[in-house]
Amino acid sequence: MEHWQRSLKSGLVKMFLNNIVFAVTGDMTGWELFKNSLLPMIQGGIKYTIPLTLISFAIGIVIALLTALMRLAKTKILTVPARVYVSAIRGTPLLVQLFIIFFGLGSIGLTIDPFPSAIIAFSLNVGAYGSEIIRASIASIPKGQWEAAQTIGMSYSQSLRRIILPQATRVSIPPLSNTFISLVKDTSLASLILVTELFRKAQEIAARTYDFMLLYVEAAILYWVICFVLSIIQDQIENRLNRYVAR
Amino acid sequence: MFLSVKGLSKSFGELDVLKTINITIDEGNIITIIGPSGSGKTTLLRCLNALEIPDEGVLAFHDGFEIAFGNKLKKKKLMELSRKAGMVFQSYNLFPHKTALQNVTEGPLIVQNRNKNEVLELAESLLHKVGLADKMNLYPHQLSGGQQQRVGIARALAIEPELMLFDEPTSALDPELVGDVLKVIKDLAKEGWTMVIVTHELKFAEQVSDSIIFMDQGQIIEQGPPSQVLKHPKHERTSQFIQRVVNP
Numbered sequence: 001m002e003h004w005q006r007s008l009k010s011g012l013v014k015m016f017l018n019n020i021v022f023a024v025t026g027d028m029t030g031w032e033l034f035k036n037s038l039l040p041m042i043q044g045g046i047k048y049t050i051p052l053t054l055i056s057f058a059i060g061i062v063i064a065l066l067t068a069l070m071r072l073a074k075t076k077i078l079t080v081p082a083r084v085y086v087s088a089i090r091g092t093p094l095l096v097q098l099f100i101i102f103f104g105l106g107s108i109g110l111t112i113d114p115f116p117s118a119i120i121a122f123s124l125n126v127g128a129y130g131s132e133i134i135r136a137s138i139a140s141i142p143k144g145q146w147e148a149a150q151t152i153g154m155s156y157s158q159s160l161r162r163i164i165l166p167q168a169t170r171v172s173i174p175p176l177s178n179t180f181i182s183l184v185k186d187t188s189l190a191s192l193i194l195v196t197e198l199f200r201k202a203q204e205i206a207a208r209t210y211d212f213m214l215l216y217v218e219a220a221i222l223y224w225v226i227c228f229v230l231s232i233i234q235d236q237i238e239n240r241l242n243r244y245v246a247r
Numbered sequence: 248m249f250l251s252v253k254g255l256s257k258s259f260g261e262l263d264v265l266k267t268i269n270i271t272i273d274e275g276n277i278i279t280i281i282g283p284s285g286s287g288k289t290t291l292l293r294c295l296n297a298l299e300i301p302d303e304g305v306l307a308f309h310d311g312f313e314i315a316f317g318n319k320l321k322k323k324k325l326m327e328l329s330r331k332a333g334m335v336f337q338s339y340n341l342f343p344h345k346t347a348l349q350n351v352t353e354g355p356l357i358v359q360n361r362n363k364n365e366v367l368e369l370a371e372s373l374l375h376k377v378g379l380a381d382k383m384n385l386y387p388h389q390l391s392g393g394q395q396q397r398v399g400i401a402r403a404l405a406i407e408p409e410l411m412l413f414d415e416p417t418s419a420l421d422p423e424l425v426g427d428v429l430k431v432i433k434d435l436a437k438e439g440w441t442m443v444i445v446t447h448e449l450k451f452a453e454q455v456s457d458s459i460i461f462m463d464q465g466q467i468i469e470q471g472p473p474s475q476v477l478k479h480p481k482h483e484r485t486s487q488f489i490q491r492v493v494n495p
């Protein structure tokens with residue numbers, strides 16, 4: 001077993017035992033509360049956290065690619081809007097963006113439901129951060145690759161699609177995975193605009209039972225599990241994409 | 248006359264890299280360009296392939312295709328120019344995410360939209376010709392430098408260009424790998440390809456060239472058959488350069 005696997009395992013066991021010990025004081029034993037709240041939280045996860053993450057990431061990547069290509073273009077009509085967008089998103093807190101889209105727009109008559117509001121905010125966020133990653137990875141591909149593509153007659157878009165992006169993808173997978181994992185965790189902010197996702201469920205139950213420690217740690221464990229599974233998938237994708245690279 | 252280069256000039260900012268270059272290349276001729284580092288050899292070669300856009304000058308091909316630099320040119324015209332010549336790079340520039348075979352098929356298959364079986368047959372025969380029949384399914388990082396460069400040559404040949412350009416094709420190679428690559432180029436010479444080769448391999452240049460161009464500081468100092476330029480150079484600068492290459 002690798003070191004981190006071992007420490008993860010022992011960490012999980014410890015946390016679990018602690019929960020049982022400190023929560024036995026309520027009407028329910030801590031263990032029962034843990035079990036009983038697991039289902040609603042997982043439901044919140046499956047109904048909202050995971051769809052929110054997947055949909056926002058998918059839309060965000062498309063925005064990111066378009067923004068990256070705009071920034072690499074040679075005319076200001078394309079580069080300037082892309083730069084302003086990236087700068088605005090990166091320069092303001094995600095929570096504030098979320099509030100502007102939900103409460104702000106709502107207050108001026110443009111009401112958007114919580115879930116789509118969250119999708120918009122998170123997509124724009126992934127779009128901005130992702131575009132920087134994609135732009136940097138395209139820029140990291142040697143100029144000779146563009147030139148070789150040109151000398152066999154490829155157009156700009158053919159070179160990009162067939163030669164540059166496949167290589168840039170390999171470079172951008174690790175940083176994009178970080179963005180993805182951050183997104184999983186950031187979706188908990190959607191609880192503040194009333195999306196009943198995983199963390200909102202934890203808050204609701206905690207408000208009734210006052211078992212803040214147990215429920216929030218339980219929520220943390222669930223996020224951890226999701227991110228852990230994702231990082232395994234990431235490793236597999238990286239291994240696949242690395243098959244043509246000398247090691 | 249296969250290609251005439253008239254009054255070609257190129258500068259990078261303040262630096263005049265090519266100063267009114269004139270060359271005539273006959274069909275099936277092999278021209279090698281020699282000269283000190285920074286003299287503009289690579290730039291000249293790249294101008295023949297639209298990798299670099301000259302500031303001035305005219306390229307006129309045997310089939311009537313003519314391109315005059317100086318004014319803004321249509322992209323289509325530049326692409327037509329780059330399709331006329333196959334380019335072999337000093338650092339190979341193979342596509343690392345594609346196998347040797349895929350590197351070669353990419354041009355005819357994707358750009359020229361040719362029939363898949365026909366392209367496979369062509370690519371296999373080209374890889375066979377460069378001595379890599381048994382390496383077709385390997386990725387570039389699994390090949391030696393010399394093998395990679397030979398894939399590079401096959402890739403350039405696959406688009407069936409009219410002219411082949413080589414920029415120091417062996418200078419990134421270990422000495423023992425140089426021979427295989429030079430042999431492939433000699434084979435192409437026998438097949439009658441028109442080629443322009445930048446090289447420091449004077450012995451090779453002597454064997455294959457119809458004409459050798461000595462360049463210095465963006466100008467052609469001397470041009471003639473190998474027997475003249477290499478053995479009895481007319482210019483002081485040429486003989487100094489040859490001395491330096493022979494006895495470094």
Ligand SMILES: Nc1ncnc2c1ncn2[C@@H]1O[C@H](COP(=O)(O)OP(=O)(O)OP(=O)(O)O)[C@@H](O)[C@H]1O
Nearest residue numbers: 259260262264282283284285286287288289290291
């Ligand atoms: N893209 C560029 N931008 C600015 N200067 C350039 C550029 N490309 C080449 N140069 C300059 O132009 C001059 C000629 O370069 P070039 O590469 O054509 O020389 P070369 O004869 O091929 O040299 P070498 O034998 O070292 O390959 C050099 O001074 C070089 O620094």
Ligand SMILES: [Mg+2]
Nearest residue numbers: 288289290415
């Ligand atoms: Mg050079």
